Amino acid sequence: MQQFGDAFAAALGLIVSADSGLGEIVALSLRVSGSAVVLALLLGLPLGALLALYRFPGRGVAIVGVNALMGLPPVVVGLVVYLMFSRSGPLGVFGLLYSPSAMIIAQLALVLPIIAALSRQHIEDLWGEYGDQLRSFGSSRWRAVPTLLWEGRISLLTVVLAGFGRAIAEVGAVMIVGGNIDHYTRVMTTAISLETSKGDLPLALGLGVVLLLLSLAVNTGLTLARATTVRQAG
């Protein structure tokens, strides 16, 4: 317990003194996970809308598939992306392995099913509620998509949060495809893992505290945004 106390004090020291090594790691984490979530939104929302609003052969299978992919183990994603981008893999020519780009791709694969599956559910429910009215206005299903996304903005914020939470907290995928290279691909989770095994508990704990604070900040921000939206738009 003594050790924990010392480590915790040292951790706070690192945070308060704005340690540059710590800052670099936090910044890369935010960049990688943020990019993955933005890309996942760009791909996942249209995919969710497609699955929600269109009837086509194999739709049921596709929905079950996307839902199942929400539970993908990060290490498996890491392994697959590793195989794809390794020197002899099909995408090896791009030379992306052990780079932040490979980490973004791996996290994208983890977050995309979450965004697509949850937004599919929300959009389908919204279409049930608004469909007749929007069709009465003359909206096609495609024209209705931006309207439905905007109507569902409050619940979709939660979807974004779920995706970001998944990305920022996972360690398996970024460890395999990023390699935890100092000053290049080291993010919070891989650093915590490494420092713990090295016995440098203050840095590991400091990063852990930052991770928690970050999660708290993002959640608080979104809760405030939601309260504002509800107040303004009912």
Place this chain on the structure above:
Amino acid sequence: MRGSGRGSGILPLSIDGVSVSLAGRRVLDNISLTIPQGERTVVLGPNGAGKTTLLRLCHGLLPPDSGELDWQGPEAIHRRQRQAMVFQRPVMLRRSVRANIAHGLKVRRVARRERRARVDEVLEATGLEGFATRPARRLSIGEQQRVAIARAWALAPEVLFLDEPTASLDPGATRAVEILVGLISRAGTTVVLTTQDLAQARRLADRVVFFHGGRALEMAAAESFFARPRSPEARAFIAGDLFWSGAPVSGGREAWVVHER
């Protein structure tokens, strides 16, 4: 608020031998009727008679299983653009009243400047200016229904379908909605309204179509319908004696049976 031009319109609508089944139940059974231009047609009947299905069919939200709907004029694509519908439960978008009214116009690609002018016009004509910036979902249900009607009217429809617009409203809100319907009708829009409220039908109808069990049993001018209903069902309904019971008929099949006392 101007009405739509007459002459080259889409009305009258003639419905010829239309049947619709939903989930295995025949909801509309061989309906033939005409919706003339410029009149207030009230579709009257008890719950489950098929009134809502009729409006959804007319508005193109539901295809007929058999039979035909004949609108006037050649421009099939633009027909929906010349109609509007108000639903029993108002569907308000999560935005201001003004943005709600503007949305329908936006979908129909009305240019921004004209959109603004029309929204102002309709807000003023319906007495909703005071609500313009309020979040629509925060209004009372009666106010929401007035916004829904204003929103439909802003589309300058030739024909406006209203599906039991006052079913869940108190008498004051019902009165406000009826005034609005009168206003829209006088401005030249053909109104088709469903109701189960006999008094409302008496107040609003030029013509009555009486629905029962998925069939249009009577079509008549309002005075003659109320003075001399021809079918026993309509007579019972007007006398307040027609009611529904969930008792299963012989054979054990669950069905709705009409009783006459």
